[in-house]
Amino acid sequence: xxxxxxxxxxxxxxxxxxxxxxxxxxxxxxxxxxxxxxxxxxxxxxxxxxxxxxxxxxxxxxxxxxxxxxxxxxxxxxxxxxxxxxxxxxxxxxxxxxxxxxxxxxxxxxxxxxxxxxxxxxxxxxxxxxxxxxxxxxxxxxxxxxxxxxxxxxxxxxxxxxxxxxxxxxxxxxxxxxxxxxxxxxxxxxxxxxxxxxxxxxxxxxxxxxxxxxxxxxxxxxxxxxxxxxxxxxxxxxxxxxxxxxxxxxxxxxxxxxxxxxxxxxxxxxxxxxxxxxxxxxxxxxxx
Amino acid sequence: xxxxxxxxxxxxxxxxxxxxxxxxxxxxxxxxxxxxxxxxxxxxxxxxxxxxxxxxxxxxxxxxxxxxxxxxxxxxxxxxxxxxxxxxxxxxxxxxxxxxxxxxxxxxxxxxxxxxxxxxxxxxxxxxxxxxxxxxxxxxxxxxxxxxxxxxxxxxxxxxxxxxxxxxxxxxxxxxxxxxxxxxxxxxxxxxxxxxxxxxxxxxxxxxxxxxxxxxxxxxxxxxxxxxxxxxxxxxxxxxxxxxxxxxxxxxxxxxxxxxxxxxxxxxxxxxxxxxxxxxxxxxxxxxxxxxxxxxxxxxxxxxxxxxxxxxxxxxxxxxxxxxxxxxxxxxxxxxxxxxxxxxxx
Numbered sequence: 001x002x003x004x005x006x007x008x009x010x011x012x013x014x015x016x017x018x019x020x021x022x023x024x025x026x027x028x029x030x031x032x033x034x035x036x037x038x039x040x041x042x043x044x045x046x047x048x049x050x051x052x053x054x055x056x057x058x059x060x061x062x063x064x065x066x067x068x069x070x071x072x073x074x075x076x077x078x079x080x081x082x083x084x085x086x087x088x089x090x091x092x093x094x095x096x097x098x099x100x101x102x103x104x105x106x107x108x109x110x111x112x113x114x115x116x117x118x119x120x121x122x123x124x125x126x127x128x129x130x131x132x133x134x135x136x137x138x139x140x141x142x143x144x145x146x147x148x149x150x151x152x153x154x155x156x157x158x159x160x161x162x163x164x165x166x167x168x169x170x171x172x173x174x175x176x177x178x179x180x181x182x183x184x185x186x187x188x189x190x191x192x193x194x195x196x197x198x199x200x201x202x203x204x205x206x207x208x209x210x211x212x213x214x215x216x217x218x219x220x221x222x223x224x225x226x227x228x229x230x231x232x233x234x235x236x237x238x239x240x241x242x243x244x245x246x247x248x249x250x251x252x253x254x255x256x257x258x259x260x261x262x263x264x265x266x267x268x269x270x271x272x273x274x275x276x277x278x279x280x281x282x283x284x285x286x287x288x
Numbered sequence: 289x290x291x292x293x294x295x296x297x298x299x300x301x302x303x304x305x306x307x308x309x310x311x312x313x314x315x316x317x318x319x320x321x322x323x324x325x326x327x328x329x330x331x332x333x334x335x336x337x338x339x340x341x342x343x344x345x346x347x348x349x350x351x352x353x354x355x356x357x358x359x360x361x362x363x364x365x366x367x368x369x370x371x372x373x374x375x376x377x378x379x380x381x382x383x384x385x386x387x388x389x390x391x392x393x394x395x396x397x398x399x400x401x402x403x404x405x406x407x408x409x410x411x412x413x414x415x416x417x418x419x420x421x422x423x424x425x426x427x428x429x430x431x432x433x434x435x436x437x438x439x440x441x442x443x444x445x446x447x448x449x450x451x452x453x454x455x456x457x458x459x460x461x462x463x464x465x466x467x468x469x470x471x472x473x474x475x476x477x478x479x480x481x482x483x484x485x486x487x488x489x490x491x492x493x494x495x496x497x498x499x500x501x502x503x504x505x506x507x508x509x510x511x512x513x514x515x516x517x518x519x520x521x522x523x524x525x526x527x528x529x530x531x532x533x534x535x536x537x538x539x540x541x542x543x544x545x546x547x548x549x550x551x552x553x554x555x556x557x558x559x560x561x562x563x564x565x566x567x568x569x570x571x572x573x574x575x576x577x578x579x580x581x582x583x584x585x586x587x588x589x590x591x592x593x594x595x596x597x598x599x600x601x602x603x604x605x606x607x608x609x610x611x612x613x614x615x616x617x618x619x620x621x622x623x624x625x626x627x628x629x630x631x632x633x634x
Binding site: 033034035037083086087090091092093095096097099100101102103104105106107108110111216219220223224227261262265268269270272273274276 | 395399401403407414418542584586587589591592593594596
């Protein structure tokens, strides 16, 4: 019984993990149809923000929940202004450019901080379920993922900004004709997507440690989740994360973490063969 | 590209340069330089594989290193087990080709768009890299070859004369053989591109919908182009393995895929010489920068990639070509002759 609860909890945590990893990317992709190849390095930047600010005596929760999103968000806006905005309409070029950015960031951070893992203490400690020890931090991750999705949903559904964002997502030309400055919408989207990515990176930092090359470990999972989900930000991310998270976590329980990743990829390939536009390209078409 | 290969003077010039380098370099240059150049030759083959599928099939693969690594590992495992290098070299072409066909089937018959394609190829290479990195234990071995995980596979046999495993090639001969490989692949690709099949794949690159409406099976063509590119990358991988006598997971890394992209971008998409020139130029640059400790080579590669996308999206060879052509037209104009094809009827 206890074991079942632990396994179920791990499954939910895996899904929450994928939601956190992919949300920022999904927002940018859903809006601009651009996959940000530097996504992993944006996560890394969020992690480093936590390491540096806690090193200067800032409370770790403030560093995670406030500082990391702000820093990475501002960085995202800078990147959009300097690089991405020159490449609208040239999707492949924007992929290449963001990949270049990714390597530039890995190299740059390595030059500044060195190529070593900096650990971040996991807050809150553990608790026991029957005979098993479970870190309390897992619940933080799950709660953060739920809160994040709810927040994105509420903003898109109930605010003026959300309305403008949805309009631009659906039909950029028409929105432009109605007087919406789509370029500014894109800039804001990129900034917000980056901020969410920074937030995710900060939350992951205690679990993985922080190192310049850490992004590589997450991008496969995040990219696959986003493209399997399709263009709808919330439904897509949630459905893909649930499906892929449970498959890979199940596989991890059976054989170990390496094959978990391989299973994730295989499942995604088969799924894309059946639903080339992602899950929300066929099912839940009208959803957010 | 429109005229037959045999009537293009540029083709003969390239082959002549290749043959000249192949036979003169080992006589003129010292051993160390020869071994350095061999490296460029191997990587040029790798660059050609991406240059072909991207420039002449419109398939942008972000994970070309997956095939490079697959070829390298296939060659390493097979040659260690067989003690000979002839059949492994063939296998290093066949297995990546089959893998490319299988992956291509999923991607192209699923009609994935460009963005999805880039992501899927990248992720395949990444997963491959992760899997190989985790094969360090002795339980991961194929026959007598241990995969070695992040430690790589050491003591891969040197290339030898087919049928006689004791007749190893010395570095000079190896250079000539590899140069031969490069030339053969270049010539074969030129003819393939000029053939009916090549023309159809170019038309698919230009306009997929129109090609399919004209009755061509776009998906099948793309799978074949992708598989051929995979096979060539596999051969490059095998050459890399036997040249270094060692292979490790870095050959499958994202950096390797990125390098191939940068070479093709720098040299020019839509040419075959471009990727080779880009490869040689940028590898040489990396080598020079490697001697400077302060600058991180990955950062430089990334910066070059961004600058290329923003400032020189066409690449060196097409830019130079259009400059030369522009100069030629100007020269004609100044000498009072009409430009061909622009004669106005009275």
